[in-house]
Amino acid sequence: xxxxxxxxxxxxxxxxxxxxGPAADSNELPREAGVALLLVVIAxxxxxxxxxxxxxxxxxxxxxxxxxxxxxxxxREISVAASFVSVAAFDFFCVPPYLTFRVSHYEYVITFAxxxxxxxxxxxxxxxxxxxxxxxxxxxxxxxxxxxxARRLAGENHVFEMARAASTFAEEVLPCQVVIFLPDAGKxxxxxxxxxxxxxxxxEESLAQTVFETGDKAGLGIWPFKHASALYLPLRGSRQVVxxxxxxxxxxxxxxxxQVRLLELFANQTAIAMxxxxxHHAAEEARVQMxxxxxxSSLLSAVSHDLRTPLASITGAATTLRSQxxxxxxxxxxxxxxxxxxxxxxxxxxxxxxxxxxxxxxxxELRCDGYPLEEIVGSVLQRMERQLRNRPVETRLPENxxxxxxxxxxxxxxxxxxxxxxxxxxxEGTPIELEAEATEDAVVLEIRDRGxxxxxxxxxxxxxxxxxRNAKGVRGVGLGLPICRAIVEAHRGxxxxxxxxxxxxxxxxxxxxxxxx
Amino acid sequence: xxxxxxxxxxxxxxxxxxxxTLAAEDYxxxxxxxxxxxxxxxxxRRPDLLLLDLGLPDxxxxxxxxxxxxxxxxxxxxxxxxxxxxxxxxxxxLGADDYIEKPFAVGELLARIRAALRRAxxxxxxxxxxxxxxxxxxxxxxxxxxxxxxxxxTPHEYKLLQALITHSGxxxxxxxxxxxxxxxxxxxxxxxxxxYIAQLRRKLEVDPARPKHLQTEPGVxxxxxxxx
Numbered sequence: 176x177x178x179x180x181x182x183x184x185x186x187x188x189x190x191x192x193x194x195x196g197p198a199a200d201s202n203e204l205p206r207e208a209g210v211a212l213l214l215v216v217i218a219x220x221x222x223x224x225x226x227x228x229x230x231x232x233x234x235x236x237x238x239x240x241x242x243x244x245x246x247x248x249x250x251r252e253i254s255v256a257a258s259f260v261s262v263a264a265f266d267f268f269c270v271p272p273y274l275t276f277r278v279s280h281y282e283y284v285i286t287f288a289x290x291x292x293x294x295x296x297x298x299x300x301x302x303x304x305x306x307x308x309x310x311x312x313x314x315x316x317x318x319x320x321x322x323x324x325a326r327r328l329a330g331e332n333h334v335f336e337m338a339r340a341a342s343t344f345a346e347e348v349l350p351c352q353v354v355i356f357l358p359d360a361g362k363x364x365x366x367x368x369x370x371x372x373x374x375x376x377x378x379e380e381s382l383a384q385t386v387f388e389t390g391d392k393a394g395l396g397i398w399p400f401k402h403a404s405a406l407y408l409p410l411r412g413s414r415q416v417v418x419x420x421x422x423x424x425x426x427x428x429x430x431x432x433x434q435v436r437l438l439e440l441f442a443n444q445t446a447i448a449m450x451x452x453x454x455h456h457a458a459e460e461a462r463v464q465m466x467x468x469x470x471x472s473s474l475l476s477a478v479s480h481d482l483r484t485p486l487a488s489i490t491g492a493a494t495t496l497r498s499q500x501x502x503x504x505x506x507x508x509x510x511x512x513x514x515x516x517x518x519x520x521x522x523x524x525x526x527x528x529x530x531x532x533x534x535x536x537x538x539x540e541l542r543c544d545g546y547p548l549e550e551i552v553g554s555v556l557q558r559m560e561r562q563l564r565n566r567p568v569e570t571r572l573p574e575n576x577x578x579x580x581x582x583x584x585x586x587x588x589x590x591x592x593x594x595x596x597x598x599x600x601x602x603e604g605t606p607i608e609l610e611a612e613a614t615e616d617a618v619v620l621e622i623r624d625r626g627x628x629x630x631x632x633x634x635x636x637x638x639x640x641x642x643x644r645n646a647k648g649v650r651g652v653g654l655g656l657p658i659c660r661a662i663v664e665a666h667r668g669x670x671x672x673x674x675x676x677x678x679x680x681x682x683x684x685x686x687x688x689x690x691x692x
Numbered sequence: 693x694x695x696x697x698x699x700x701x702x703x704x705x706x707x708x709x710x711x712x713t714l715a716a717e718d719y720x721x722x723x724x725x726x727x728x729x730x731x732x733x734x735x736x737r738r739p740d741l742l743l744l745d746l747g748l749p750d751x752x753x754x755x756x757x758x759x760x761x762x763x764x765x766x767x768x769x770x771x772x773x774x775x776x777x778x779x780x781x782x783x784x785x786l787g788a789d790d791y792i793e794k795p796f797a798v799g800e801l802l803a804r805i806r807a808a809l810r811r812a813x814x815x816x817x818x819x820x821x822x823x824x825x826x827x828x829x830x831x832x833x834x835x836x837x838x839x840x841x842x843x844x845x846t847p848h849e850y851k852l853l854q855a856l857i858t859h860s861g862x863x864x865x866x867x868x869x870x871x872x873x874x875x876x877x878x879x880x881x882x883x884x885x886x887x888y889i890a891q892l893r894r895k896l897e898v899d900p901a902r903p904k905h906l907q908t909e910p911g912v913x914x915x916x917x918x919x920x
Binding site: 550551552553 | 882886890900909910
């Protein structure tokens with residue numbers, strides 16, 4: 176039993192290479208014949224030993240046993256032959272008179288007939304069951320192989336990487352070199368291939384192109400190009416052929432039918448996976464495109480208004496000064512000059528914001544290091560001194576606050592935007608508080624005001640681009656807070672906004688800690 | 693006549709308003725549009741100060757600083773675009789005295805020019821008392837007083853303060869300060885420097901979170917501001 180178990184194991188391993196049943200390989204015949212003969216000899220030995228003690232008809236059972244053993248190991252033809260040889264051996268050795276084929280009693284003819292029929296049935300049935308078992312385990316192995324291929328393909332996002340993965344995989348499983356060619360503008364191009372080196376002659380490009388166009392395999396072993404260096408199989412997806420797979424056998428021998436079938440399965444599976452990823456990509460691109468379009472149009476409408484308004488005042492004031500310079504009173508003159516300077520400054524801020532958000536969204540590289548939060552807050556307050564001159568700004572930063580791991584310029588920008596926001600939306604003179612505390616894995620900074628707070632739902636929407644709160648007399652493009660969010664997210668931090676107990680707004684930021692060694 | 697200033701700037705609109713400003717302030721000036729011509733003008737006219745734009749058509753402005761610093765200590769004020777900290781640091785490390793971000797207000801530019809010219813004339817001498825805000829520093833005895841009371845500084849804190857005083861009013865990059873205080877092997881340890889600056893601020897500033905004197909130049913370095 177153990178022996179046949181081992182044997183089955185070998186069958187599983189080789190199922191992919193020679194799974195078409197026990198009779199497939201003609202080199203096995205002499206070996207199997209030898210095995211069968213040996214089993215008949217053993218049965219004969221056993222029968223001779225038992226002959227003095229049991230009836231001749233029971234000795235037939237010993238031979239039947241050997242037929243079963245033969246059928247388990249050998250092809251159907253050999254088993255059938257073994258059945259005849261067993262009956263003959265039984266007659267020769269076990270039926271008196273011994274050592275001749277003559278029989279003493281005619282009733283033995285019945286024994287022979289029954290024995291032959293039983294032996295034939297046993298050998299035929301046994302070999303058939305075995306073939307089925309082998310086919311099943313071959314199928315199982317194939318399913319397993321395809322499943323492994325599917326898993327490998329699932330790990331790749333690009334058609335080209337998939338081609339690479341699939342050809343590497345096929346090479347691991349089959350005794351051949353595999354390369355996949357992808358089309359370039361509807362034509363198979365040997366330069367777009369999965370392998371680094373081109374294992375087939377360039378002249379076969381047209382053959383691959385034919386396979387790509389017709390969707391039928393061609394090349395090695397198939398008339399009329401049976402002497403080509405490789406077998407070309409189409410990568411047939413659900414809608415079209417997406418590429419061509421070339422298989423070059425490692426030994427001189429052609430691939431057998433089963434191997435070709437397996438390659439075809441590989442090709443189909445790869446094609447379908449490729450098709451899926453490219454359609455996925457197309458859908459994703461369309462989505463991004465749409466979003467970009469929507470963003471662009473809202474950007475354009477917001478920006479064109481916000482750019483034009485200050486430009487209009489600047490142009491107006493400047494041309495007034497130029498054409499009527501002499502006739503304008505000194506006060507009006509100063510007003511016009513002030514408005515030119517202020518509006519230009521506003522324009523500058525807007526442009527800076529636009530540049531910032533573009534830079535942040537295109538994935539700016541952070542230059543992070545350990546900073547005392549105090550230093551960043553300090554430089555921001557210094558920068559905003561003029562702007563916040565009419566406001567009490569209270570800072571409460573504990574002395575032992577750990578260093579934060581941030582990009583100082585961007586974090587400074589974040590605080591500037593939050594303070595500007597507080598300044599814009601709260602009545603002049605009301606206080607702004609800045610307080611920080613350390614938690615286990617972050618420094619939490621809160622910026623609080625005593626303004627009107629948020630309308631319901633605004634706590635989230637304010638971080639969306641171009642969203643503007645309903646507030647009288649407030650000018651802005653709605654980019655300040657989205658920039659804040661982008662900066663915080665680039666730091667893998669968190670920002671949230673909520674209404675303050677007793678009135679006002681709170682912005683809370685979590686900043687990552689520096690590694691303090 | 694207050695001094696001769698050379699402008700190397702390729703944008704005509706900026707040159708025009710620089711011209712107007714400098715003339716109104718009684719400075720003499722010359723203009724160059726390219727780096728090559730600028731360097732030639734420097735050799736020819738020996739200006740007292742250089743206003744240098746970094747984005748020049750023929751050569752990198754940084755190259756002008758490098759070449760100039762081989763032979764001259766003439767003050768250089770760099771006109772830089774916003775957000776280009778890397779260029780500012782490079783310019784300062786190469787020996788530029790100061791920078792100003794475009795767009796800038798005229799008043800600020802004039803203040804930078806005045807400060808750079810003043811520094812070129814004379815720096816703090818040993819044996820004198822140096823004062824800023826409520827701080828008093830005896831450069832001989834190394835005694836530091838805040839509001840008349842002695843304050844203890846660690847040797848590194850003192851060296852740091854001394855470096856800032858020596859170049860008071862000028863931006864010093866992290867690298868320059870680290871090199872001066874801790875030596876050339878520590879120039880990458882900016883985090884160190886920040887912790888020491890924070891300690892100095894606690895000892896010398898009224899409100900360390902809103903420093904009046906030990907000011908941060910974000911992404912670039914520090915500057916000691918004496919007259920506020």
